[in-house]
Amino acid sequence: MPRNVTVGLDGSPESLAAADWAAREALLRDAPLRLVHAWQWQPYLYAPLAGVSVPSPLSDPRHDWAERLPRETAARLAERHPGLSISADRVAEQPVTALLAAAEDADLLVLGSRGLSGVTGFLVGSVALSVVARTQRPVVLVRAGGQVANEHPRHDVVLGLGLENSDDSVIAFAFQAASYRVANLNVVHGWNPPPPSYGYGGAFDLERSAELGAQVQHKLADVLRPWRKKFPGVEVNEQAVTGSAASHLVEASREAALVVVGRRNRHTPVGTHIGPVTQAVLHHAAAPVAVIPHD
Template sequence: MGGSVVVGLDGTGNSLPAVRWGAEEAAARGLPLHFLHSWISQPLSIPIAQEAANKKRYGAEVLARAEAMAHELHPGIPVTTEQVSENAVDALVDRSRQATLMVLGSRGHGAIAGFLLGSVSLHVLGRTECPVVTVREEEAVAYGRPEVVVSAQEAGTTSEAVLNFAFAAAAAHHATLRAVRAWEPAVFVDLVPTAPPAGAPDAERETGEEKKLTDLLAPWRAEFPDVDVVEQVEPGRVAPVLLRACSQASLLVVGRRMQRTPMLLGPVVFAVLHHSFCPVAVVPRT
């Protein structure tokens, strides 16, 4: 299963967009596709009896349907399936150590019991060692709009994993890459926003941020010369700037800190996961 695209299936309608996305990603990148289902973590909304045998039988059907769909969408891609008796979070986090990418479905916007408060998705996103793409149930077509948006706030080596994933995704899908950098972001101290720092006039500050972005992207442009790159520097807080930039995108790529406590995910990641209308890739930063 090393280097595969792992798709976590919960057996609900949320799984279907994840199957499509996983199959598309595996085909585009030339990777094997692996479906995983935990029969002991099936949602309570699934209308089946609680006996273990019935849960396992239902799980086998879920995996068989996913495999059939993947082969129908992309004949010839290697597909494996796995039903486990361990907790879904633990199983997915364990498989992430060898995976190239993980794909999870979500319930979309709205209900308080939806994606952001789903314990499986939240804990997987906060603990995996590979990038995780979350796909809302209303996302019917993978990469329907040929643009990948990436947050380019971090400098130096902390940005490498995020930019590498974004450039590789754009290259695999022949998409434009839009690198977005927000300036004068709010600074939070004890969750209270403070005023932006005083200093150079706005024009000078924006010019400086533009240079930072250009310098940050230079080595990645050289490594991925066929990727068309758009640089976007915009005043404002990071999350609103990213959400505006990705309104017509196929994918938004953001980074997260490893071993973040007590919150598994930072406020920017929470905001884009909750409000973005396109799939979001959350990439662990080393």
Template structure:
């Protein structure tokens, strides 16, 4: 049986959007869906200082409400629920260990497209090696039918092995029968002594080499997934900024983060950070060596 998909809910619009996204993903994977609630997610503004019994009833209602909606929309989907105790990020990371995917909601920035990545979401996705998806709250989509999939965008670093990221990207594109766009940004090192702005021929030459390296990296996956419609794009400039621009209209964005085991802890890296905070589409973050 496929690993289940886990989604965290706390009664907010963004967590309900995450639950809808997770249910559709679980259906695609033919996998069960587990809806979980971490006790301390909600802020004091949402839940005043209620007694334990009231908080328990509220948590049960949050799980029941999400479950009822998803069972109505996906009657054949196997759904279970679980309440988690302890520090939310720790509890969610532990819960993710047995899942194929962990889905969390992130609040949009209003008129500014992007995410507010809260401390719980940030701590959770850096504490687990399970793929984590952050989903924005949908606008006026509660009763809307799902739209056909169009495109997945994956950021590729041609200088590092990223097989886990590419495997996930190709598998998701194959499930959705949609286009996969692989993008890579590059810059000449300052020590090279060349400026592509001043010498376009240097930029063209380097871009041709980079494009060939990207194509070589993708070739084994192109052969393994011949059904996937693959597009490749290289560009010069800030990888984070250009990748964000490339994600306009995408259904899903996939980025990797390096696993760094050190006393200083883990962090996302500038590219994943930029994409998480400035991309409208759901974003999957995959840990890799």
């Protein structure tokens, strides 16, 4: 099956915004778009007092809506993007199960994320969070009313990069996203300066921090050098910032087309398996966020 951009639909404003974003992304990638709506319709209602199952009415409005949603969304997107190849499927599965299966055949899975407020951040629903934590494919979360990021190709792509566990798949995704958009790539790496040295003055600590900062900046440049050669058309701006990268990535997201972060695969039976930086970016970034799983 050819790879595609897949978007999960549930009829919410967030999922419709995600569908719009996914359609534009599919055009950038010259890839087909697949719409997936997961809904388990129960054709029988149970009457507990009588103890028998009785058929539901033939014209169940919920069933009719589930049938119409992917079809009507596909028609709307086809009208906006005449050259885009679009397919629409309704899957009789639980949403997480269906989306994880759909992601296996996709280059990219796109989901909606609900907004709370500018202060509190954005609520990532349980379905989206479960999919992000478990899938082996890249996932982009888009919120309704947020920046329509890939409509603004001049906006930069932002990459949060950890040097200790950097992975080529995360870096490659960010460079490709910037290349698709003819955009700059801003790379942010967070590091912590050493604690104050006992018995030495502040000047010594400042000098030592400056030396370590230069070393971190040099290492960051080394990691990115082969990617600059591979994508010569992408202008790269790199910065090593003190402290956690999360707040810097959230700040950079205000003028970004896309924020790219990694998620390390952790094969443990419990937990969401999403690191603190990625978690913070998912909840507070103004732009769509791409989460790239890696070993």
